[in-house]
Amino acid sequence: MPLAPAARTAVLGGLFCLALNAPALAGIVAQIDQSRQRMRVFVNGTLSHEWPVSTARRGYVTPNGSYRVGLMAPMWRSHKYHNSPMPHAMFFRGGYAIHGTYAVGQLGNRASHGCIRLSPGNASRLFSLTRSHGGASVVIRN
Numbered sequence: 001m002p003l004a005p006a007a008r009t010a011v012l013g014g015l016f017c018l019a020l021n022a023p024a025l026a027g028i029v030a031q032i033d034q035s036r037q038r039m040r041v042f043v044n045g046t047l048s049h050e051w052p053v054s055t056a057r058r059g060y061v062t063p064n065g066s067y068r069v070g071l072m073a074p075m076w077r078s079h080k081y082h083n084s085p086m087p088h089a090m091f092f093r094g095g096y097a098i099h100g101t102y103a104v105g106q107l108g109n110r111a112s113h114g115c116i117r118l119s120p121g122n123a124s125r126l127f128s129l130t131r132s133h134g135g136a137s138v139v140i141r142n
Helices: 005-025 120-132
Strands: 028-033 038-043 046-052 065-068 072-077 085-093 096-100 116-118 136-141
Touching (some): 038 120, 046 120, 072 120, 085 120, 085 136, 116 120, 120 136
Parallel strands (some): 096 116
Antiparallel strands (some): 028 038, 038 046, 072 085, 085 096
């Protein structure tokens, strides 16, 4: 028996909600909590790592939302900020990226121009995990 339009909409809405949560069940998901300045990395739905990060400082923005990692570069240089090194850069929304930083003393505090900074070792681990799993999702919240 076919579903009534209202029931079909409810089912599709439920499936859409499940789809939004699906990345946490497969592959790599990097969840960034800006209020705590922490990243939690899930591998196939299981918490694998938790690391301090630096997101946008006052006057800048790290966008909230869910994104897929696009361009990945073992070493990138910022075109906007004095050719600054961005080791293990993983871009997720235009010019925003997760990348390593040599300013490790700032990790755990808001310090960036909008990117999500990790220690070089943790950035390398995340980069390798992402490559080995064919991509990653990034979920950012305040």
